[in-house]
Amino acid sequence: MQYVSTRGQAPARSFSDILLAGLAEDGGLFMPESWPHFTASEWREMRALPYAELAARVMAPFTAGSIDHKTLLDLCRSAYANFDHAAIVPLVQIEDGLFVQELFHGPTLAFKDMAMQLLGRLFDHVLTERDERVTIVGATSGDTGSAAIEACKGRERLSVVILHPEGRTSDVQRRQMTTVPDANITNLAVQGTFDDCQDLVKAMFADAPFRNDMRLSAVNSINWARIAAQIPYYVAAALSLGAPDREVSFAVPTGNFGNILAAWVARKMGLPVKRLCVGSNRNDILTRFLNANDMTTHAVVPSLSPSMDIQVSSNFERLLFEFLDRDSDACATLMTDFRKTGKMAVPERVWSSIHELFSGVALDDEATTTEIRRVHNESQYLADPHTIIGVTAGRKFRQPGIPMVAMATAHPAKFPDAMRAATGILPALPPSLADLFDREERFRVVPNSLDVVEDAVRSGVLNNTR
Numbered sequence: 001m002q003y004v005s006t007r008g009q010a011p012a013r014s015f016s017d018i019l020l021a022g023l024a025e026d027g028g029l030f031m032p033e034s035w036p037h038f039t040a041s042e043w044r045e046m047r048a049l050p051y052a053e054l055a056a057r058v059m060a061p062f063t064a065g066s067i068d069h070k071t072l073l074d075l076c077r078s079a080y081a082n083f084d085h086a087a088i089v090p091l092v093q094i095e096d097g098l099f100v101q102e103l104f105h106g107p108t109l110a111f112k113d114m115a116m117q118l119l120g121r122l123f124d125h126v127l128t129e130r131d132e133r134v135t136i137v138g139a140t141s142g143d144t145g146s147a148a149i150e151a152c153k154g155r156e157r158l159s160v161v162i163l164h165p166e167g168r169t170s171d172v173q174r175r176q177m178t179t180v181p182d183a184n185i186t187n188l189a190v191q192g193t194f195d196d197c198q199d200l201v202k203a204m205f206a207d208a209p210f211r212n213d214m215r216l217s218a219v220n221s222i223n224w225a226r227i228a229a230q231i232p233y234y235v236a237a238a239l240s241l242g243a244p245d246r247e248v249s250f251a252v253p254t255g256n257f258g259n260i261l262a263a264w265v266a267r268k269m270g271l272p273v274k275r276l277c278v279g280s281n282r283n284d285i286l287t288r289f290l291n292a293n294d295m296t297t298h299a300v301v302p303s304l305s306p307s308m309d310i311q312v313s314s315n316f317e318r319l320l321f322e323f324l325d326r327d328s329d330a331c332a333t334l335m336t337d338f339r340k341t342g343k344m345a346v347p348e349r350v351w352s353s354i355h356e357l358f359s360g361v362a363l364d365d366e367a368t369t370t371e372i373r374r375v376h377n378e379s380q381y382l383a384d385p386h387t388i389i390g391v392t393a394g395r396k397f398r399q400p401g402i403p404m405v406a407m408a409t410a411h412p413a414k415f416p417d418a419m420r421a422a423t424g425i426l427p428a429l430p431p432s433l434a435d436l437f438d439r440e441e442r443f444r445v446v447p448n449s450l451d452v453v454e455d456a457v458r459s460g461v462l463n464n465t466r
């Protein structure tokens with residue numbers, strides 16, 4: 001499998017190359033040159049597979065030519081061996097026709113572990129094969145950072161620098177990142193929003209001498225490997241609800257658009273997915289787009305679901321590229337204008353075809369709290385402030401006879417204040433994190449400045465390698 005950039009100015013590359021490159025040199029995102037497809041009988045054969053085997057089977061077309069199947073299978077088995085639920089991604093029915101798929105049974109209690117546990121191992125494998133090392137720079141609104149740190153800590157060939165927006169994550173989320181003592185981990189608290197952190201990461205990639213000198217790589221969902229590793233759980237949910245002989249819909253609490261994009265890719269691969277439903281918090285650019293073709297950035301406002309406090313949803317570019325029939329010039333123009341003006345003029349025919357498949361709903365904090373309480377009272381299910389937004393989108397858009405699966409993206413214990421306010425319950429952290437608030441924190445506060453951040457990345461890497 002070869003990968004092309006959404007902006008058309010970077011050479012086609014293999015899976016291992018794009019894993020290490022992260023972002024294309026022209027500022028675009030890598031996409032597979034063509035879509036793999038499974039037949040109905042191939043999907044049926046997957047029903048019997050344990051999750052790690054299913055993941056390797058679904059991802060194999062994307063890693064073809066770079067990673068042999070046995071290696072991929074071994075890496076998947078090891079990645080999911082330390083999850084705390086035998087099913088890895090259990091499905092729980094909470095209402096008639098409405099299910100949640102719990103994606104938070106990994107070590108950092110959020111769906112990011114599903115991809116990141118595998119990515120850490122993939123990086124190690126490819127870097128060892130090539131005898132290279134890289135510097136991973138990542139932006140987090142709370143969950144990607146800790147999942148990346150957990151997956152990469154102590155790995156000799158990786159230095160990891162994570163940028164989080166100062167004061168805009170929950171205390172549990174911040175401490176999960178900043179209390180990891182390994183020398184290859186650096187945490188920077190940026191005086192800004194998640195979008196500022198994400199822009200700084202992209203700006204470091206656009207600075208070619210810095211990128212090459214530091215051998216930058218990415219763990220955000222701008223890296224295609226993240227998307228690829230998020231596809232299998234959609235397959236697992238759909239197969240256990242009757243696919244390929246029955247359609248299924250998904251509802252996904254959405255920020256950077258990576259998670260729901262993986263569901264859309266599963267559909268491209270032949271999985272019978274009926275509808276894809278986006279749930280937003282007050283940072284509702286995606287819902288405004290889906291409802292009224294209004295893709296205008298507003299200032300990011302803090303919410304009870306901080307991991308979704310995002311206005312610039314990076315992976316929307318991948319969807320746009322596809323719905324523009326892979327016209328990379330048109331995609332590059334729309335993206336460049338969007339970043340210049342804060343508005344995107346998506347052609348009406350493109351918007352209509354996206355709208356045929358995707359729906360969106362936004363919840364403010366009050367509705368988030370009310371829905372957490374209602375679902376807990378009526379279904380005895382404790383949904384965190386992100387999950388509840390997906391659940392609410394699922395309730396709104398479910399159709400008779402078609403199971404709706406809402407993605408449970410984080411464990412409620414990551415957001416104790418919101419959970420207590422909504423239900424009076426303080427969910428306990430698992431034993432592995434029970435002493436989180438006694439551990440020493442290590443992070444540096446930096447202004448939203450590319451020069452300062454590049455210096456901090458350099459010195460973080462230097463500390464690690466000397």
Ligand SMILES: Cc1ncc(COP(=O)(O)O)c(C=O)c1O
Pocket residue numbers: 110111142143144221253254255256257258259260307308386387409410
């Ligand atoms: C708990 C949680 N839910 C939902 C999201 C949104 O997912 P995505 O950015 O893939 O749309 C995130 C962050 O990405 C998250 O951490």
Ligand SMILES: N[C@@H](CCOP(=O)(O)O)C(=O)O
Pocket residue numbers: 139140141142143144145219220221222255256258307308
């Ligand atoms: N919500 C994320 C933000 C980054 O998203 P990613 O999926 O692109 O890594 C977070 O919690 O950090």
